[in-house]
Amino acid sequence: MTNVKTSTVDGKLTIALSGELSYDTAERIQEAVSKACADTRHRALVVDLSGVTLLDSSGIGALVSLFNAEQRNGTLCLLARPTPEVMRTLELVNLDKFFRIVQNDGETELFLSEVDI
Amino acid sequence: MQQSILIVDDQDLNRRILEAAFQQEYRLHFAADGEEALQSVREHRPDLVLLDIMMPRLDGWDVCASMQQEPELADIPVIFISALNRAEDKVRAFSSGAADYISKPISIPEARARVRRVLELKQSYARISREVDLVAGLQARLLPQVGQVPHGFRADALYLPSGKASGDFYDFFTTPSGRLRAVIADVSGHGAGAAFLMGIARSLFRTGRELDLPLTQTVKIINDQLVEAIRDTGDFLTLLAVEYDAASKTLEYVNAGHSPALLRHGETVSRMEHTATVLGFFDQDIRSEQRVVSEGFSLFLFTDGCYEWRDSQGQMPGYDHFVDMMRNAFLSGESPMSDLRLSLNEAQAGGAELRDDVTALLLSTT
Numbered sequence: 001m002t003n004v005k006t007s008t009v010d011g012k013l014t015i016a017l018s019g020e021l022s023y024d025t026a027e028r029i030q031e032a033v034s035k036a037c038a039d040t041r042h043r044a045l046v047v048d049l050s051g052v053t054l055l056d057s058s059g060i061g062a063l064v065s066l067f068n069a070e071q072r073n074g075t076l077c078l079l080a081r082p083t084p085e086v087m088r089t090l091e092l093v094n095l096d097k098f099f100r101i102v103q104n105d106g107e108t109e110l111f112l113s114e115v116d117i
Numbered sequence: 118m119q120q121s122i123l124i125v126d127d128q129d130l131n132r133r134i135l136e137a138a139f140q141q142e143y144r145l146h147f148a149a150d151g152e153e154a155l156q157s158v159r160e161h162r163p164d165l166v167l168l169d170i171m172m173p174r175l176d177g178w179d180v181c182a183s184m185q186q187e188p189e190l191a192d193i194p195v196i197f198i199s200a201l202n203r204a205e206d207k208v209r210a211f212s213s214g215a216a217d218y219i220s221k222p223i224s225i226p227e228a229r230a231r232v233r234r235v236l237e238l239k240q241s242y243a244r245i246s247r248e249v250d251l252v253a254g255l256q257a258r259l260l261p262q263v264g265q266v267p268h269g270f271r272a273d274a275l276y277l278p279s280g281k282a283s284g285d286f287y288d289f290f291t292t293p294s295g296r297l298r299a300v301i302a303d304v305s306g307h308g309a310g311a312a313f314l315m316g317i318a319r320s321l322f323r324t325g326r327e328l329d330l331p332l333t334q335t336v337k338i339i340n341d342q343l344v345e346a347i348r349d350t351g352d353f354l355t356l357l358a359v360e361y362d363a364a365s366k367t368l369e370y371v372n373a374g375h376s377p378a379l380l381r382h383g384e385t386v387s388r389m390e391h392t393a394t395v396l397g398f399f400d401q402d403i404r405s406e407q408r409v410v411s412e413g414f415s416l417f418l419f420t421d422g423c424y425e426w427r428d429s430q431g432q433m434p435g436y437d438h439f440v441d442m443m444r445n446a447f448l449s450g451e452s453p454m455s456d457l458r459l460s461l462n463e464a465q466a467g468g469a470e471l472r473d474d475v476t477a478l479l480l481s482t483t
Contacts, residue, residue: 023306056425057305061351064398068349092436093355093374094391
């Protein structure tokens with residue numbers, strides 16, 4: 001089962017996903033995440049993937065449409081801590097450069113400091 | 118034609134009550150115990166079974182379980198009718214495959230309403246299933262026959278949709294200027310929606326041939342059209358398209374976010390890496406790569422369904438392992454397609470479930 005946990009600090013909305021982000025779960029997760037984004041005032045969005053065990057093409061679709069929509073609103077979007085398997089999946093569709101990917105809190109802060117949220 | 122119901126109950130009185138309730142609207146068959154019920158269901162194939170649970174010889178649980186085991190009977194809806202009214206009996210009824218549960222003493226209006234509802238649902242499923250069959254049938258006709266491969270090549274293909282319709286496709290043909298063109302593509306998701314987008318992509322790819330457009334321009338058009346149609350829906354397409362010009366012995370390819378395919382050239386095997394990202398998300402320039410192939414070569418194109426399935430232990434082969442296997446097949450002079458078929462058969466025999474569409478195409482010079 002997939003979990004969605006959100007927290008907001010200083011305009012930074014962090015959404016931690018865990019479990020499978022796949023054909024069976026993507027639609028439900030996308031709804032939950034969109035709602036969290038709509039409900040929270042934020043300038044930056046960090047989607048933490050450290051607990052995601054499987055990412056398939058439906059999951060990739062959910063992430064890209066989320067980032068597309070958020071970036072159009074001027075939100076800085078980061079993908080945090082993908083496992084090596086998830087990272088490999090992103091490389092295999094050549095989207096690893098589309099996402100700004102950070103491996104730890106230090107890198108996240110570095111990105112965020114550049115946009116002054 | 119009138120729909121038919123099999124009424125199963127060991128009490129004559131109960132059978133007569135149900136007969137009175139349903140004889141106006143339905144053709145009826147009767148059975149007085151579980152064994153008679155199974156005989157009748159095999160012989161008459163009723164549209165629905167009203168099944169008592171506590172009966173001599175074979176009880177209702179066993180009848181329902183036997184029906185589930187027989188593919189021709191498994192889709193016939195069963196409504197249990199029973200005096201067993203504990204919650205756990207009802208739960209057991211639904212988990213054994215029953216469509217509904219009616220408690221005794223029987224309320225005739227309730228029984229009629231429940232029967233009507235279950236039969237309506239069955240008809241709706243049948244209608245949806247026919248629609249999807251239609252899509253799947255049209256789709257299968259869009260795939261080229263491996264025997265119709267252009268002169269100088271031989272082809273082998275594998276196409277296993279996870280449902281009936283699929284988001285995968287492959288194609289090959291000769292362009293007006295005499296070049297071989299081949300493509301494999303995968304729409305995210307599966308089922309009828311993915312099949313619809315696959316139809317669009319396939320037609321645009323073929324249009325590129327009609328107009329003799331360069332490969333990059335053809336893929337650019339597919340991207341532009343998909344962005345217009347599906348941007349932000351979360352759907353997208355990955356594609357790997359190849360063109361071979363025998364005169365210059367040049368192989369050109371575009372890999373738009375697709376699993377890198379394998380090219381065997383002489384004794385070497387290399388990957389056809391990305392030249393673009395997935396299609397349908399955003400505007401992008403489409404680049405291509407070129408390789409000179411002076412001797413015979415083979416192309417092995419495949420979709421991610423070939424390596425994204427779990428075995429009974431929950432393990433997934435993954436791209437890197439899969440590609441190593443396929444490369445080794447090439448290097449030892451075997452067909453990677455035979456290896457793939459073998460490994461999928463073994464996996465399925467071992468209880469693995471293929472979750473995505475599985476498609477692969479092997480094209481070799483003769």
